[in-house]
Amino acid sequence: MVVADDLFKALADPTRRIILDELTEKSGQTLFEICSRLSMKHQLGISRQAISQHLATLEAAGLVETRREGRYKFHDLNTAPLRHIVQRWLTPDPSEPEESTS
Amino acid sequence: MKIRLTSIFVNDQAKALHFYTDILGFVKKHDVPVGEQDRWLTVVSSDEPGGAELLLEPAGHPAVKPYRDALAKDGIPLAQFAVDDVQAEYERLRGLGVRFTQEPLEMGAISTAVFDDTCGNLIQIASQSQ
Numbered sequence: 001m002v003v004a005d006d007l008f009k010a011l012a013d014p015t016r017r018i019i020l021d022e023l024t025e026k027s028g029q030t031l032f033e034i035c036s037r038l039s040m041k042h043q044l045g046i047s048r049q050a051i052s053q054h055l056a057t058l059e060a061a062g063l064v065e066t067r068r069e070g071r072y073k074f075h076d077l078n079t080a081p082l083r084h085i086v087q088r089w090l091t092p093d094p095s096e097p098e099e100s101t102s
Numbered sequence: 103m104k105i106r107l108t109s110i111f112v113n114d115q116a117k118a119l120h121f122y123t124d125i126l127g128f129v130k131k132h133d134v135p136v137g138e139q140d141r142w143l144t145v146v147s148s149d150e151p152g153g154a155e156l157l158l159e160p161a162g163h164p165a166v167k168p169y170r171d172a173l174a175k176d177g178i179p180l181a182q183f184a185v186d187d188v189q190a191e192y193e194r195l196r197g198l199g200v201r202f203t204q205e206p207l208e209m210g211a212i213s214t215a216v217f218d219d220t221c222g223n224l225i226q227i228a229s230q231s232q
Contacts, residue, residue, distance in 0.1 A: 026205070030177020032216065032224075033204045040209035048176070071174040072203050 007081050010061035016054050018042055020063060023077035030074060031055070107144065109157035110181050111166050112221035115143050118158045121220050125198050126183075131155050156181075161222060170222050177203050179216050179226035188213040188229045 010016055015038070022037045023029060029037075035051055038044040055075060058064040062081040067074055112118035122128045128145035132155070136142050140162075144155040161167070173180065185191040188206045192215050196202065203224060204216035214228045 030203050030216075032177035032179070033207065036204075036207065036209065036214070040212075071171060072177060073175050074203075 004084075006061040007063070007085070010057050010063055013054070013057075015044065015046065015051075016058055018044070019051075019054060019058065020077065023064065023075065027076045028074045030072060034075065105154055107155045107157055108181070109159045110219075110221075110223055111161035111170065112158045112219075112223070113161050114221065115141050115158055115160060118219070118221045119143060119145070122156070122158065125195070125200060128156065158221075166222075174222075174224060177216065177224065179224040181223065182226040182228055185227045185229050188215050188227055191215075191227055191229075 018038065019034060022034060022041075031048065031052065034055070035046075035048050038046060038051065055064055055066075059066060063078055065076045065078050067076065119130065119133075122145050123130055127148060129148045129151060130143075131146045131151075132142055132144045134142040140160045143158045145158065146155050147153055161170070170180070192202065192206045195217060201218045202215055203218065204214070204226075206213055206215045208231055211231055212228050213231050214226055216224050216226050219225050
């Protein structure tokens with residue numbers, strides 16, 4: 001399971017939340033499409049390298065998955081880690097181990 | 103200064119001619135043998151036979167493959183063509199078996215889509231939104 005810290009860190013950034021919004025609209029996008037959406041729809045002047053970094057952070061948190069199809073690489077949304085957040089506070093599972101604060 | 107010709111690398115000129123004419127609808131303009139196998143092969147838009155030519159250039163140089171593979175991986179198109187209606191063109195080309203890496207996307211004033219030209223390139227089509 002993905003460490004909760006990675007998940008919350010990934011969600012803390014507004015640009016990464018916009019990327020998730022765009023992947024919610026359509027999963028399975030190339031880096032080029034994600035860059036186009038951020039610049040054209042959201043007027044965000046972010047470099048392709050910076051967007052790659054954001055995608056890597058989202059991938060590390062389990063929110064984005066990548067797949068290769070031939071020469072092309074596509075990014076898919078994976079909302080499964082979010083379910084864990086909902087269950088943690090809205091439907092607590094008594095068997096859930098407590099988070100270490102050390 | 104005027105732009106009369108632009109070029110795109112293609113893996114196979116015969117296959118490229120088929121795709122760019124029979125599928126995309128361009129018209130062959132020049133086809134001149136150059137060297138042993140290569141051709142000076144250009145196409146133009148059927149709407150503008152006197153317009154800019156697209157050179158379908160052999161991709162034999164060793165620098166071409168890594169350059170194009172890196173761009174393809176990130177989904178970056180190597181040329182853009184103007185169409186009247188991206189959605190209609192997308193449906194027409196899909197019907198002919200063309201593979202898209204980006205479906206029609208409306209972004210403010212323009213709509214775009216990106217497809218694979220079967221010759222090693224991604225191509226973007228764009229139209230002004232209605």
